[in-house]
Amino acid sequence: MKIYESRQAPNPRRVRIFLAEKQIDMTYVQLDLAAGENLTPEMRKKNPTTKIPFLELDDGTFIGETVAICRYFEEIQPEPPLFGRTPLEKAQVEMWARRVEFHMMMPVGMCFQHTTGYFKDRMTPVPSWGEVCGDNAKQYLIELNDHLASNPYLVDNYFSIADINLFCAIDFAKVINIRIDKDESFPHLLRWYKNMKQRPSVSV
Structure with a gap:
């Protein structure tokens, strides 16, 4: 098995943090996104969307999409469970994972792509749209901070893939100058973030 990725991408x-939490060893193949290595005919045959990461199984099967890859490993190695332990918890993990995806990770990504022009050779940047996305991401920090005022993790006291998603989104947001460590407006979110920084898995 091996995963195609880029170390700099969120x-x-x-996926790396998820696998580290489960103590699953993996071979990683690095692709240079700026050079378009993910766009070659060879890579498109493996992964038509061209998005990273994607997983290649030993039998030649390919699995794309971040959460789908994590779900695969959750099923083949259930312990420790990171998608929830009870029906309610699984629903809450899904809820928060999607909220973080839609209201933090995606807006940060769109702000980065549209305001920096990093991928202008393969897309048409709309700077004004990127700025709106960045503002939306900043606004969502308020909701996250309020929620974490009474919750150690996004789902009560249970660490899950939702927390992994948020941690990576918060770190990624530094590229658009959103830094919760430089803003005293989000003490509960910062407490959560510092807690996450203590986990050995986040250093992978």
Whole structure:
């Protein structure tokens, strides 16, 4: 098995942290996104969307999409469970994972792509849209801070993939100058973030 990724990108990091939490060893193949290595005919045959990361199984099967890859490993190695332990917890993990995806990770990504022009050779940046996305991400920090005022993790006292998603999104947001460690407006979110920084898995 091996995973195609780029060390600098946030989505592959989500998978690396997830696998580190489960203590699953993995072979990683690095792709240079700026050079377009993910766009070659060879890579498109493996992964038509061209997005990273994607997983290649030993039998030649390919699995794309970050959460789908994590779900695969959750099923083949259930312990420790990171998608929830009870029906309610599983629903709450899904809820928060999607909220973080839609209201933090994606807006940060769109702000980065549209305001920096990093991928202008393969997309048409709309700077004004990027700025709106960045503002939306900043606004969502308020909701996260309020929620974490009474919750150690996104789902009560249970660490899950939702926390991994948020941690990677918060770190990724530094590229658009959103830094919760430089803003005293989010003490509960910062407490959560410092807690996450103590986990050995986040250093992978």
